Amino acid sequence: MLCKTAKSSRTLTNKRDIILDAAATLFLKEGYGAASINKLITRIGGSKATVYGYFENKERLFAAVVESIVDEVPVFINDVQLEDVEMRDGLIAISERLLEIATSPRHLALARLVIAEADKFPEIGRIYYERAPRHICDVLTAFLKEQTAKDGIKIIRPQELVESFTGMVLHHQLFRQFCLDASPPSTTEIRRLAVRNANMLIAMINTAPAGAR
Amino acid sequence: MLCKTAKSSRTLTNKRDIILDAAATLFLKEGYGAASINKLITRIGGSKATVYGYFENKERLFAAVVESIVDEVPVFINDVQLEDVEMRDGLIAISERLLEIATSPRHLALARLVIAEADKFPEIGRIYYERAPRHICDVLTAFLKEQTAKDGIKIIRPQELVESFTGMVLHHQLFRQFCLDASPPSTTEIRRLAVRNANMLIAMINTAPAGAR
DNA sequence: AACCGACTGTAACAGGTGGTACAGTTTGGA
DNA sequence: TCCAAACTGTACCACCTGTTACAGTCGGTT
Known part of the structure; x- marks a missing residue:
């Protein structure tokens, strides 16, 4: 069976994974350019600073997302x-x-x-x-x-x-x-x-x- | 033979075609989101108003470009x-x-x-x-x-x-x-x-x- | 000379961008 | 109880976006 997300079977607790998962959904839906960090955090709550604490860039976040899905x-x-x-x-x-x-x-x-x-x-x-x-x-x-x-x-x-x-x-x-x-x-x-x-x-x-x- | 542009064989005189041609190059190179009207007019000179005189939208311009190439x-x-x-x-x-x-x-x-x-x-x-x-x-x-x-x-x-x-x-x-x-x-x-x-x-x-x- | 349409340059608009700084809050463990 | 680490909210930066408005400038036709 194909499941929607690698980790969607159990709820995500780790913040990094939550960000990665939401970012995946966002990038897949909107594309790189149209997806923004603001949209990301309004979906999951929290603050930009947290995102930038885990990923140094929008680009790095993107790379991490693609890699995790592929x-x-x-x-x-x-x-x-x-x-x-x-x-x-x-x-x-x-x-x-x-x-x-x-x-x-x-x-x-x-x-x-x-x-x-x-x-x-x-x-x-x-x-x-x-x-x-x-x-x-x-x-x-x-x-x-x-x-x-x-x-x-x-x-x-x-x-x-x-x-x-x-x-x-x-x-x-x-x-x-x-x-x-x-x-x-x-x-x-x-x-x-x-x-x-x-x-x-x-x-x-x-x-x-x-x-x- | 494949030529680079449909009309590149002779120089373009019609302003609409000049815009369309430059927009094609730009969209193909940068993608829809990253291509901007500003970049477009800095390439060909002239003013935004001229572009918007011929194409009501960025979206319409894009559609015209795609159609002309396809x-x-x-x-x-x-x-x-x-x-x-x-x-x-x-x-x-x-x-x-x-x-x-x-x-x-x-x-x-x-x-x-x-x-x-x-x-x-x-x-x-x-x-x-x-x-x-x-x-x-x-x-x-x-x-x-x-x-x-x-x-x-x-x-x-x-x-x-x-x-x-x-x-x-x-x-x-x-x-x-x-x-x-x-x-x-x-x-x-x-x-x-x-x-x-x-x-x-x-x-x-x-x-x-x-x-x- | 007068006129017209096509074109240009500039400025403004509201809104969004990635990214940073900082003070404050929550959380969990010792 | 205390402390550090993780997290949050807000404000800010400089910059870019599509789009409109407007006053001005050409070249060419009557």
Whole structure:
């Protein structure tokens, strides 16, 4: 299950976490520029001085927020069960997870935020890239290599293949949500998309014309 | 060829166009929030009153800018030659164009801008979606239907297939540029990617397991 | 010469920004 | 009971925002 916040399951007591949590909500909703420290403290009460006691800058606070959210991704991806699993089922399972997290309002808003600000804060772009898309591709690549090795198939440029795969799973769905404020796909729709895309990838691997594997 | 601005080939004389052009540069570079009318007029000289004579709002100016840039997309896509062309060559040609425009700094910055602001200005998101990704998918779908009809192949859900295709062509490349400020691919790299992806699509169509065509 | 429309420069408006300073209050532990 | 640390409220700083108003200045057409 995807929960709204990493820590929303129990009430936050630590002041730093309260600030971080509220700042996350605010930044995700309004973007970096429009979110202000004043708005932040009117939401949680207390004073600016407290905020600046924990975070030296608006920028640092922002970085801490992004990092805390993006860290949910590897956690969520890593606990998908991949042992003693057929290739097709594994691909489906990973695709489902990928779709679920990437299309969730929270992580969609994070992507929006990172894309918008990565040119001003390169650090944030790097952290996001490595822990979200890169990490997912690495997991997929490892799984794919392991599975194809069983059958004695060797894929050329497996990493590139996997990048194409995640693109075909996510790309248009994300743009529809970004641009049209479309709803995230339902669980059954996610299932359908995952199966479809897994089938297509397998078709590509088995056919393998020039350069495809 | 991709030129930097729609009108940069000849010097702009019309004041409205000068404002629009400078505003485009400014918004693309700084984003909606950080771009200000003051910055705009210090770049082009003149006075705020002139700007507000042509555009009633910052928001309207922004919309006009986005619309003027996004309109370059269909123009650029539509003039790819698709008559008396093999399927593979057609797919390659379209993919090349798609990659060229979508990864160009100008249109990458536009995408960044639209993604960042679409939730605050839904109109802009809609216009972008229809004239860029939607239009490209429509062109591709039409071409694919026409080509497969020749061979008596019937693709199920061709639109969805095409959306997957554009995703596999673009997605990861765009995220690399968004997050890591990576350079756009070179012409030869674009060629390689286009060929590879066209081959993969054809492989998918020819294999066609459950749901793939 | 007279006129007009397009343009400019400057100033003002109310309101918001990130960030700091400081005096005062609450809290929890010894 | 005392103390220190954490927190709060308020006021302040310099600066920037979008937007309007207004008086003035050009270039070109009748």
